[in-house]
Amino acid sequence: MLRRFLPTQDSIKGNRLLRWLGPRLHEPGLWHLNRRAVARGVAIGVFFGFMIPVAQIPAAAIGAFLARANLWVSAIATLVSNPFTYAPIYYAAYRLGGFLLGAPEAAAAADLDPALAHAVTPSLEHAASGIGAWLSEIWIRLSAYGKPLFLGLGIMAVSLSVLAYFGTLLAWRASVVIKRRRPRHLRARA
Structure with a gap:
């Protein structure tokens, strides 16, 4: 479901604003939805969502780029802090x-x-x-x-990003186990 909203690899390669990043931008972990890249992206997004009040998405994107995490997931995960929270x-x-x-x-x-x-x-x-x-x-x-505020934000950012990382891995694993336990004829429909 999420894949239809993500840009294609060709559209990313053709974007002239992103060419300066070179071949590193086309690494599979940055764009593909796999277990480890998504978990790293969630952790990075939650960390920057709690740690800095402005420019969270660019900071998370840079962090995801350096850690080879999913860029889109890290950008979305920063929304854990928003005007309501x-x-x-x-x-x-x-x-x-x-x-x-x-x-x-x-x-x-x-x-x-x-x-x-x-x-x-x-x-x-x-x-x-x-x-x-x-x-x-x-x-x-x-x-x-x-x-007190900055100490509390730092502790919350680190602890909640670690919790988000392992929680994402656990949720991913649970969804795979549930999917495998369904009968084959029901899996073919989904």
């Missing part, structure tokens, strides 16, 4: 990183430091007072939330 992912990553670092909650940190409390809720007056003051407020906010 950003908030829960970032909240969970912040909580995980805060737990591991032993960082206080944002509200507790804001109560301890008045400068940080002001930065957590920047006002329009302070933003209008000067771009330098506004940038320093943003920097204080990022330094308060950044370390």
Whole structure:
């Protein structure tokens, strides 16, 4: 079913924008749907989907190109993070990183430091007072939330990409076993 949406090898070879990649672009693992290439593509896509908030698809495509994973699958797997899932992912990553670092909650940190409390809720007056003051407020906010968030995102990206890799291999194997257990006359129809 997925094969009809993928480009043909001839259309890829004929694309003048991709010629600079040379013969490496025509390796079978990058375009064919086989067990290992798809599993690598899912893992790479999930990793970059969690790790970076922008340019996920190009980063996953470069990673898939270097790891000889399926390019299309890696690009699609980055959609694990999208506008609907950003908030829960970032909240969970912040909580995980805060737990591991032993960082206080944002509200507790804001109560301890008045400068940080002001930065957590920047006002329009302070933003209008000067771009330098506004940038320093943003920097204080990022330094308060950044370390736990980036630690949590890194741990989630690595662990979920490993889980996605082995989960894909397991699902692929299960589908092959189920297909082989069906009688021959039913397999011929499918």
